[in-house]
Amino acid sequence: MSTSLDAGADTATELSGWASIRRLAATWLLPRWGEVAGSLACAVVVAASTALALYLLDPVIKSVFGAHRPKFTEILWVPAAFIVVGGVRGIAQVGQATLVNRVGHSIVGEIQLSLFSRLIRADLARLRQQHSGAYLSSVLYDATLIREGLTTGVVNYTQNALQVVGMFGVMAYEDWLLTLVVFGAAPVAAWVMRRFGKRTRKAATGAMAETSALSTAVMESLDGVKVVKIDNREAFEEGRVGEVIDRRQRFIIKGANARAAAAPAAETLTTVVTAAVITYAAWRGLGLNQLMVFLGALGAMSQSLRQLANLQTVIAEGLTAAGRLFQALDVAPEIADAAGAPALAVTDAAIAFDHVSFAYNPETPDPTWALADVSLTVRRGETVALVGPSGGGKSTLLNLIPRFYDVTGGQVTVDGQDIRSVKLASLRDQIALVTQEPFLFDDTIRANIAYARPGAGQAEIEAAARAAAAHEFITALPGGYDAQVGEAGARLSGGQRQRIAIARAFLKNAPVLLLDEATSALDTESEVKVQEALERLMAGRTTLLIAHRLSTVRKADRIYVIAEGRVEEIGDHETLMASGGLYARLARAQALNAPNAAADPVAAAR
Numbered sequence: 001m002s003t004s005l006d007a008g009a010d011t012a013t014e015l016s017g018w019a020s021i022r023r024l025a026a027t028w029l030l031p032r033w034g035e036v037a038g039s040l041a042c043a044v045v046v047a048a049s050t051a052l053a054l055y056l057l058d059p060v061i062k063s064v065f066g067a068h069r070p071k072f073t074e075i076l077w078v079p080a081a082f083i084v085v086g087g088v089r090g091i092a093q094v095g096q097a098t099l100v101n102r103v104g105h106s107i108v109g110e111i112q113l114s115l116f117s118r119l120i121r122a123d124l125a126r127l128r129q130q131h132s133g134a135y136l137s138s139v140l141y142d143a144t145l146i147r148e149g150l151t152t153g154v155v156n157y158t159q160n161a162l163q164v165v166g167m168f169g170v171m172a173y174e175d176w177l178l179t180l181v182v183f184g185a186a187p188v189a190a191w192v193m194r195r196f197g198k199r200t201r202k203a204a205t206g207a208m209a210e211t212s213a214l215s216t217a218v219m220e221s222l223d224g225v226k227v228v229k230i231d232n233r234e235a236f237e238e239g240r241v242g243e244v245i246d247r248r249q250r251f252i253i254k255g256a257n258a259r260a261a262a263a264p265a266a267e268t269l270t271t272v273v274t275a276a277v278i279t280y281a282a283w284r285g286l287g288l289n290q291l292m293v294f295l296g297a298l299g300a301m302s303q304s305l306r307q308l309a310n311l312q313t314v315i316a317e318g319l320t321a322a323g324r325l326f327q328a329l330d331v332a333p334e335i336a337d338a339a340g341a342p343a344l345a346v347t348d349a350a351i352a353f354d355h356v357s358f359a360y361n362p363e364t365p366d367p368t369w370a371l372a373d374v375s376l377t378v379r380r381g382e383t384v385a386l387v388g389p390s391g392g393g394k395s396t397l398l399n400l401i402p403r404f405y406d407v408t409g410g411q412v413t414v415d416g417q418d419i420r421s422v423k424l425a426s427l428r429d430q431i432a433l434v435t436q437e438p439f440l441f442d443d444t445i446r447a448n449i450a451y452a453r454p455g456a457g458q459a460e461i462e463a464a465a466r467a468a469a470a471h472e473f474i475t476a477l478p479g480g481y482d483a484q485v486g487e488a489g490a491r492l493s494g495g496q497r498q499r500i501a502i503a504r505a506f507l508k509n510a511p512v513l514l515l516d517e518a519t520s521a522l523d524t525e526s527e528v529k530v531q532e533a534l535e536r537l538m539a540g541r542t543t544l545l546i547a548h549r550l551s552t553v554r555k556a557d558r559i560y561v562i563a564e565g566r567v568e569e570i571g572d573h574e575t576l577m578a579s580g581g582l583y584a585r586l587a588r589a590q591a592l593n594a595p596n597a598a599a600d601p602v603a604a605a606r
């Protein structure tokens with residue numbers, strides 16, 4: 001099971017670090033350049049005032065401990081300057097934090113929205129390849145990592161890097177020779193930082209992948225909660241999720257350990273350098289003021305260096321997350337409008353399949369053909385039924401009409417126009433689809449019926465509900481049309497959900513109607529009601545229906561028997577019965593005389 005966004009690695013290659021940085025900056029920092037520049041300016045002020053405060057230490061010590069104590073009034077400017085510098089530093093810090101927060105959180109929102117907008121427009125084929133858990137973790141966590149890396153990371157990095165430079169300046173001002181000695185430790189410090197940086201980065205990448213695996217595992221267990229419960233597999237699911245948590249934990253601990261180990265390493269280095277400074281001071285006879293400033297600068301510098309090491313990780317995590325994000329954003333849907341495609345011109349709403357073949361995996365060397373050489377026609381007012389064993393390709397055929405998938409060979413036309421050559425939205429405007437498990441949104445009944453036509457008025461909605469035999473039960477609900485249906489319509493029965501879906505189709509009033517086992521999931525009583533509603537809906541439209549029970553199929557103008565991706569037989573009920581083929585066998589097994597026979601023709605045909 002592919003559980004990460006890497007599923008699209010073939011279509012979008014991961015960007016290198018620099019390319020990611022350039023693109024991050026261009027996409028999200030450049031439009032906010034004012035705020036970004038402001039926060040960087042604040043960072044400069046913070047760094048400079050830190051250095052200045054240390055620099056002021058020199059006259060302080062001189063005045064307090066020096067041989068010739070200056071007059072009180074002469075030295076009064078020093079404490080005053082301390083207050084001013086401290087105040088400026090504080091204001092700059094607040095400014096930096098405020099700006100960084102503003103930029104950062106607006107970036108998170110934008111990333112989340114652009115990811116979702118990609119997701120909702122993605123090809124079905126792609127959505128089926130990856131688990132939604134991976135996307136969820138991208139939307140929730142990766143966006144936050146990018147914010148941290150891009151804003152907090154970059155601005156604080158700048159501040160600390162400048163602080164290191166400032167400290168060097170202060171030291172050089174006090175004693176340039178000693179500064180050179182300190183500088184000798186720089187390569188060692190750099191080596192330490194790089195070493196720990198690499199380790200934490202590796203841990204971060206691992207942790208990120210496991211985070212998406214975790215949300216996938218949790219979502220999957222919850223999606224299948226009924227199966228889990230009926231089979232008493234809670235402990236198993238616990239173990240499964242526990243394993244992912246363990247793996248994620250190990251990466252996180254590794255990263256934290258590397259970071260923790262970086263601190264003593266930096267401290268040891270600082271201790272060695274401090275010892276060198278003290279030795280030098282003793283040998284050259286450095287003044288107390290110089291020594292104090294020097295040691296102070298050294299301490300501040302090592303703190304900044306440690307911060308830099310941490311921020312490196314933050315930035316690295318942000319970059320890794322950005323790589324994943326761009327990979328997800330860069331997959332353009334293949335099923336899209338051709339350049340300059342005209343709107344579909346509907347006259348007769350006649351659908352034709354012309355030697356259509358289709359494979360879900362067309363790019364593999366030996367594709368499995370879900371449909372092979374299928375030709376079929378339906379005109380307005382006609383009902384064509386598709387029957388045949390499960391897995392034969394009926395749903396696949398239906399899915400090609402609204403271009404959920406594109407044909408691999410041949411073509412599908414509506415009124416003579418290849419559906420790939422017209423505007424996608426204009427094609428889908430002409431089609432209503434009712435499936436076995438209708439989907440309702442967690443909203444009111446009104447909003448669910450009006451989903452295809454958000455502007456529809458109460459009279460139209462009510463008319464649609466009446467036609468779908470739904471008005472009665474809706475008005476009996478507390479709240480009526482404004483009753484909430486619950487998540488995925490959980491507060492309604494299957495038959496009620498189905499009638500809402502049919503009302504939706506009535507309101508859409510599209511000339512093409514696709515029914516994929518619309519009555520199969522219902523009990524006998526709702527099935528009768530739904531069946532009647534469907535027959536009203538089918539009148540005057542181009543209807544393609546897949547039926548589980550052959551009783552619904554009898555009335556069709558033409559029946560296509562589909563098995564193993566091929567059209568096995570064509571004809572009406574009488575002709576097919578007379579010919580004694582697959583259809584006749586399916587029909588006999590189901591005793592078609594009983595109008596709502598519950599037997600499964602598929603099982604019987606095997």
Ligand SMILES: Nc1ncnc2c1ncn2[C@@H]1O[C@H](COP(=O)(O)OP(=O)(O)O)[C@@H](O)[C@H]1O
Binds near residue numbers: 394397
């Ligand atoms: N999303 C998919 N990805 C890969 N194969 C699929 C997918 N959906 C269906 N199939 C395969 O295509 C074949 C036809 O399936 P389907 O059209 O659902 O059959 P039917 O609706 O007649 O039961 C089956 O072999 C099935 O396994």
Ligand SMILES: [Mg+2]
Binds near residue numbers: 395
């Ligand atoms: Mg099917």
